Amino acid sequence: xxxxxxxxxxxxxxxxxxxxxxxxxxxxxxxxxxxxxxxxxxxxxxxxxxxxxxxxxxxxxxxxxxxxxxxxxxxxxxxxxxxxxxxxxxxxxxxxxxxxxxxxxxxxxxxxxxxxxxxxxxxxxxxxxxxxxxxxxxxxxxxxxxxxxxxxxxxxxxxxxxxxxxxxxxxxxxxxxxxxxxxxxxxxxxxxxxxxxxxxxxxxxxxxxxxxxxxxxxxxxx
Amino acid sequence: xxxxxxxxxxxxxxxxxxxxxxxxxxxxxxxxxxxxxxxxxxxxxxxxxxxxxxxxxxxxxxxxxxxxxxxxxxxxxxxxxxxxxxxxxxxxxxxxxxxxxxxxxxxxxxxxxxxxxxxxxxxxxxxxxxxxxxxxxxxxxxxxxxxxxxxxxxxxxxxxxxxxxxxxxxxxxxxxxxxxxxxxxxxxxxxxxxxxxxxxxxxxxxxxxxxxxxxxxxxxxx
Numbered sequence: 001x002x003x004x005x006x007x008x009x010x011x012x013x014x015x016x017x018x019x020x021x022x023x024x025x026x027x028x029x030x031x032x033x034x035x036x037x038x039x040x041x042x043x044x045x046x047x048x049x050x051x052x053x054x055x056x057x058x059x060x061x062x063x064x065x066x067x068x069x070x071x072x073x074x075x076x077x078x079x080x081x082x083x084x085x086x087x088x089x090x091x092x093x094x095x096x097x098x099x100x101x102x103x104x105x106x107x108x109x110x111x112x113x114x115x116x117x118x119x120x121x122x123x124x125x126x127x128x129x130x131x132x133x134x135x136x137x138x139x140x141x142x143x144x145x146x147x148x149x150x151x152x153x154x155x156x157x158x159x160x161x162x163x164x165x166x167x168x169x170x171x172x173x174x175x176x177x178x179x180x181x182x183x184x185x186x187x188x189x190x191x192x193x194x195x196x197x198x199x200x201x202x203x204x205x206x207x208x209x210x211x212x213x214x215x216x217x218x219x220x221x222x
Numbered sequence: 223x224x225x226x227x228x229x230x231x232x233x234x235x236x237x238x239x240x241x242x243x244x245x246x247x248x249x250x251x252x253x254x255x256x257x258x259x260x261x262x263x264x265x266x267x268x269x270x271x272x273x274x275x276x277x278x279x280x281x282x283x284x285x286x287x288x289x290x291x292x293x294x295x296x297x298x299x300x301x302x303x304x305x306x307x308x309x310x311x312x313x314x315x316x317x318x319x320x321x322x323x324x325x326x327x328x329x330x331x332x333x334x335x336x337x338x339x340x341x342x343x344x345x346x347x348x349x350x351x352x353x354x355x356x357x358x359x360x361x362x363x364x365x366x367x368x369x370x371x372x373x374x375x376x377x378x379x380x381x382x383x384x385x386x387x388x389x390x391x392x393x394x395x396x397x398x399x400x401x402x403x404x405x406x407x408x409x410x411x412x413x414x415x416x417x418x419x420x421x422x423x424x425x426x427x428x429x430x431x432x433x434x435x436x437x438x439x440x441x442x443x444x
Contacts, residue, residue, distance in 0.1 A: 006419075013389055016302045016431075018431065019427050019431045020427070021423075021427055022303075022427060022428070023305060023420050023423075024302075024304075024305060024422050024426060025306045025308075025326075026345045028305075030306075030325070030326065033305055033420075034413070036416075036418035036420070037413045037417055037420065038413070038416070039416075040264060040415070040416035040420070041269065041412065041413055041416045042269070042413065043268070043269070044266040044267060044268050044269070045265070045266060045267050045269070046265070046266050046274060047266070047305075050267055050272050054280035054379075056278045056280065056381070056383075058275070058276035058278065058383065060275075079341075080237065080238045080246075081244075083245060083246060083247055083250075083255060084247045084252075084255075086247070103247045103252070104247075104252065118342065118343050120340065120342070120343070121340050121342070121343030121345055123343055123345075123365075127371075135329070136265055136327070136432070137371075137372075137374065139367075139371055140374050141365075141367065141372070141381070143363075143365060144337035145361075145363065145386075146324070148360050149359075149377055149385055150359075150385035150387060151385055151386075151388070151409070152359065152388050152389070154386055155319050157276075157385055159276075159278070159363070159381070161278075161280065161381055163280075163367070163369075163373055164274060164373075164378055165372060165373055165374055166373070166374050167374070167385055190263065191256070191259045191260070191263055192227075192263075193262070193263065194258075194259035194260070194262035194263045195259055198245050198255075198258070198259065198262070201243075201245075201353075202244050202245060202246070205241050205242070205243055205244060206237075206238055206241050206244070207242045209238075209240065210237075211382075213231070215410075216347065
């Protein structure tokens with residue numbers, strides 16, 4: 001392969017000359033950079049260091065990316081792979097908005113939910129909240145990747161991230177709680193990694209049972 | 223809000239009745255599930271437990287999502303926020319393919335790179351490889367989220383994931399190495415968290431310096 005005529009850029013682009021604190025090859029030697037990286041690479045990380053601000057879980061699933069997308073995009077399937085969210089139904093007069101229940105706390109706490117999906121990007125974003133459907137601030141961000149590209153084998157990689165919205169730490173509408181002593185969803189943040197990992201394993205087991213080997217079978221969800 | 227007439231689904235959908243090993247509310251009590259989650263929630267996690275198969279770093283950046291997308295989508299900007307990848311230029315006769323160098327090892331190792339961007343989904347995927355441009359198996363997956371939605375404040379959240387392709391552990395083309403004793407890119411997997419965290423901080427500093435406060439300024443990159 002040959003390349004087109006080319007003038008290299010200056011070593012320090014003017015655009016970033018004024019930005020303090022950058023770590024770049026031109027100003028930090030390879031040896032110093034490796035030492036710096038080794039200092040950041042600890043033997044072990046605390047829960048808060050890894051999952052304090054963002055909670056990401058990742059998994060390989062032996063099912064075609066499109067099948068994973070279709071399954072995640074159907075709100076009825078929350079009944080199957082989540083531990084405790086159940087029975088979502090449309091809210092009249094609010095297109096796209098659904099309401100179900102979260103059995104993690106009680107049967108009277110409504111959870112409002114709206115899906116935003118992008119079939120070209122294979123993203124499925126689940127916007128939800130307890131108690132009210134006007135501000136859906138709990139957002140489950142899913143992205144599906146073709147595993148052939150990133151792992152060299154058929155199937156899918158599922159990336160799932162939650163970001164720690166301030167409402168996790170402080171319920172913005174305590175007056176809507178079913179009782180004053182009901183736990184708040186943010187009380188469970190320190191269990192999000194475990195809970196989401198378990199649900200991602202549920203998802204993997206269900207999809208691999210029905211689509212294992214990368215070959216789509218007739219779906220029973222329709 | 224009222225809801226439409228609704229018939230709840232059966233507690234155990236027939237679709238999943240045959241799938242072994244699921245953890246669901248109907249078959250595992252709330253108390254048992256919490257104990258299980260607590261057992262999974264360790265005081266600390268080893269590097270391999272967190273970053274062994276996938277390496278995700280996340281960060282808030284005080285710059286508009288579209289500005290972050292535009293910046294990440296311009297291959298020339300790798301010169302600025304990466305530690306060591308430099309001087310990408312188009313490869314003649316290969317639309318979209320670029321070649322640059324990675325100063326982490328030596329100045330003779332070419333790194334081939336092709337960007338796949340989706341402005342609607344705000345994803346930027348950087349497909350690349352050392353030594354050859356025919357199979358771009360190292361894939362840097364970026365997704366930008368509007369921080370107003372997920373953190374309740376202006377700006378962006380950047381998610382960045384790499385998946386551990388088998389080639390990281392075994393160079394598929396050792397004959398293309400610039401020398402037999404040159405390190406292989408996969409030798410650095412145990413430093414990926416640190417390296418990517420540093421580069422994400424570079425990205426944050428550059429974008430916040432020029433776009434801080436969520437207000438776009440004139441860009442100097444054009």
